[in-house]
Amino acid sequence: MQLFLNATSPYARLARILLLEKGMVDDVTLRWCDPWADDKALLEVNPAGRIPALVTDDGTTLSESLLIAVYLDSVSSRLPMIPTSQLADVLHLAGLGQNLMDVAFNTVIARKHYGAEIDQSELGRRRQRAMQRIVEQLNSELHESQLAPSITLGEIATAVALDYLAFRLPEVHWREAYPQLKAWHGTVISRDSFQQTAFV
Missing domain, CATH: 3.40.30.10 (Glutaredoxin)
Structure with missing residues (x-):
């Protein structure tokens, strides 16, 4: 492949x-x-x-x-990332992660091509509001104690999205605003797979 x-x-x-x-x-x-x-x-x-x-x-x-x-x-049957016993929960979380990734990525690309002032456009403000709502919801749903030794697609997508937010849009300050989410995220990204693929 x-x-x-x-x-x-x-x-x-x-x-x-x-x-x-x-x-x-x-x-x-x-x-x-x-x-x-x-x-x-x-x-x-x-x-x-x-x-x-x-x-x-x-x-x-x-x-x-x-x-x-x-x-x-x-x-590959090794370590299912989308276990059928948790299908709805995993896809729910994956969707939140994907949506956060999308609004963050689109914000970065819009700024690259049109300047930071694009954030004040109607679409820019909509992206900012969506970003805040998603992070707030993730903070309310995710707890470090929920994490199992294995990992799911939902947890991967969400942790990658949060890492991208910190990497490209540090002014969002989600880690400072949401210590519970920061603890959850810190545990996930300590995995070797995240360390090997860290943003550079």
Whole structure:
């Protein structure tokens, strides 16, 4: 298999963490690329030019991080990331993580192309409100004591999103505002899979 990615994408990081947690690193060739440069090899497997993109052993191409995660979880029975006994809870949390990732990423990209003043636009203010609401909800739902030795897709997606928020939008100060969430997050990112894939 091949995985197209870069080092600062939260979506690509989610896929890499799945590979590490599932013990599938040796089964996949990492193809580092710049999606903003219309990388030719990336466009051949994903015409949208987005990462991550996964090429399976039979040549099928998959895009979107959560869909790639579902596929990787299905092809290896080791440590299920989406256990059927917790399906609704895991997908609920994965959705919150994905939504937080989206609003944070879109904020970063909008600022890159239009300047920080874009935050004052109608869409910019909507993103800021959504970011705050999601973090507040995560703080109300997540407790360090809930964590099991294994990890789920929901926990991975949420922890990656929070890490991306701290990496790209430190002015949000979610760690200072939500010590309970900070403790939960600190425990999750202490895992080797997170340490190996830390944002740089």
